Amino acid sequence: MKKKRSFRHKFTEALELPAEVMEGTPRVTLLGTNDLLVENQQGIYEYYDKGLRLSTSCGILSIEGKDLELRELSQERVYVAGEIRGLWFENQ
Amino acid sequence: MGLWNSLSGYVIIQIKGLGLERFINAAAAQGIVLQNLKRQKDGSLQARVNVEDFYALHRMRRELRGEIHILQKRGLIMRLSRLRHRKVLLYGWVLILLVLFIASRYLWFVDIQGCSNISETEILEILAGQGVAPGVNRSTIRLNSLAEAIRVADSRVSWAGASMQGVILRVRIEESQEIPAYDEDETPANIVAAKDGLIRSIVAINGREQVEAGKVVRAGELLISGALTRDGYETMYVRAKGTVIAEVTYVFTATVGPKLVTYVKTGETQDYTEISLFGWSFTGFEADYKAYTVELRKRVLLTGCFLPLFVSEYRCFALEKVLEAASEAELIEAALAEAEAKMLAALPKDARILSKSSSTELLADGTVRASIVVTTEEDIGYRVPIQ
Numbered sequence A: 001m002k003k004k005r006s007f008r009h010k011f012t013e014a015l016e017l018p019a020e021v022m023e024g025t026p027r028v029t030l031l032g033t034n035d036l037l038v039e040n041q042q043g044i045y046e047y048y049d050k051g052l053r054l055s056t057s058c059g060i061l062s063i064e065g066k067d068l069e070l071r072e073l074s075q076e077r078v079y080v081a082g083e084i085r086g087l088w089f090e091n092q
Numbered sequence B: 001m002g003l004w005n006s007l008s009g010y011v012i013i014q015i016k017g018l019g020l021e022r023f024i025n026a027a028a029a030q031g032i033v034l035q036n037l038k039r040q041k042d043g044s045l046q047a048r049v050n051v052e053d054f055y056a057l058h059r060m061r062r063e064l065r066g067e068i069h070i071l072q073k074r075g076l077i078m079r080l081s082r083l084r085h086r087k088v089l090l091y092g093w094v095l096i097l098l099v100l101f102i103a104s105r106y107l108w109f110v111d112i113q114g115c116s117n118i119s120e121t122e123i124l125e126i127l128a129g130q131g132v133a134p135g136v137n138r139s140t141i142r143l144n145s146l147a148e149a150i151r152v153a154d155s156r157v158s159w160a161g162a163s164m165q166g167v168i169l170r171v172r173i174e175e176s177q178e179i180p181a182y183d184e185d186e187t188p189a190n191i192v193a194a195k196d197g198l199i200r201s202i203v204a205i206n207g208r209e210q211v212e213a214g215k216v217v218r219a220g221e222l223l224i225s226g227a228l229t230r231d232g233y234e235t236m237y238v239r240a241k242g243t244v245i246a247e248v249t250y251v252f253t254a255t256v257g258p259k260l261v262t263y264v265k266t267g268e269t270q271d272y273t274e275i276s277l278f279g280w281s282f283t284g285f286e287a288d289y290k291a292y293t294v295e296l297r298k299r300v301l302l303t304g305c306f307l308p309l310f311v312s313e314y315r316c317f318a319l320e321k322v323l324e325a326a327s328e329a330e331l332i333e334a335a336l337a338e339a340e341a342k343m344l345a346a347l348p349k350d351a352r353i354l355s356k357s358s359s360t361e362l363l364a365d366g367t368v369r370a371s372i373v374v375t376t377e378e379d380i381g382y383r384v385p386i387q
Helices: A002-014 B002-008 B020-029 B051-059 B076-085 B087-103 B120-129 B143-153 B328-346
Strands: A027-031 A035-039 A044-048 A051-056 A059-073 A077-089 B010-018 B034-039 B045-050 B065-074 B109-113 B157-165 B168-175 B189-193 B197-206 B222-225 B227-230 B233-237 B241-256 B259-277 B292-301 B309-325 B352-362 B368-379 B381-385
Touching: A027 A077, A044 A059, A044 B020, A044 B034, A051 A077, B002 B010, B002 B045, B002 B076, B010 B020, B010 B051, B020 B034, B020 B045, B045 B051, B051 B065, B076 B087, B109 B120, B120 B143, B120 B168, B143 B157, B143 B168, B189 B241, B197 B222, B222 B241, B241 B328, B241 B381, B259 B292, B259 B328, B328 B352, B328 B368
Parallel strands: B109 B168
Antiparallel strands: A027 A035, A035 A077, A044 A051, A051 A059, A059 A077, A059 B034, B010 B045, B010 B065, B034 B045, B157 B168, B189 B222, B189 B381, B197 B241, B227 B233, B241 B368, B259 B309, B292 B309, B352 B368
């Protein structure tokens, strides 16, 4: 497993291909403190109005805030709106 | 996206149950897009989904150990679907749109501009001769040939243009300017002053100028001489021609009072009814009195009628002239009006008014005298044959 990931990573780097396309790496775009777009997410782990936990290839992405709303939820991306106070990866 | 959803329709749903995250993950994996997903205080989820995705979501409800409720239905499609039960309203709208569409294919109004000496009725008659009148199909109107036809039909029209603006035909004409008649008479003549004035400019086309700008002349004074003299040569007599522009001052007075002529009602009346559509009356009326005034008593719109047909009731009051005592203000107004009327009648049409002032005076006998002093600029030349 490690070798495969390592080869894929090296291949992506060598050809300078976007990592989120080749490896499914999550892309997190934060605009100010109110809008957050997460691409390449693998599903909602937990959702409540003060927090959201998303499953990604890099682990569980935790988002903490207030009045969080999922403006758009589709197969690969989620658009979060609300008062975002912080986000982190729980286990990598 | 929001605009598309508003047109195609969407529903706001509430999802209740256990394992809501698993359910929405499964929905997202099916390609269902959930928008504005928000956790409620009771633990349920509220979301917005378009109509197609809702049906797909509904088919998945077995995976949810709970319920899906529709809270609101929104969008143009939803509003239109409610009209299924109001067929008369729907057909009414369709009928109105159809009537408007058909009506817009025809000409309904003709607007003519530029008429001064030529009456609008004459232009309308020319248009009617070309088959253009309210009610004809717009596609049959050829604007270029119409303008040409107007110009050819009446020699007083120097230019004509026509354009269509919706259901209005706008016709604009320019009337021909009168060409001054060529003076073929070669009888020797002088040009003298027709009235007193201060010469502003003098231009002699034929003959010799006798005065210059800035000089005050009296009526009858020689301005342009038709007798051309030169030392050693016989005097030659020509017909003097030219323009002499001078400043002329006029004074107009009028005295009125102490009573003024006014019209009072005699008490005799005559009633009549008028039916009109878009301001055009279908019924005529002629009063039996020499002087009268008309008052509108009642106007009713005929309801249930597609077109705005009005029925109006009028009362005609007979009037007679009487002399009544008037206030000073009324006398002043009447005196000034009379002096103004004298001024308009006396001034030449080509005179340009430079200044105008008026004054009034209350006389001992109760009358009011108004004076208007006008200074104009005009051609004072007057041709007199040489004897």
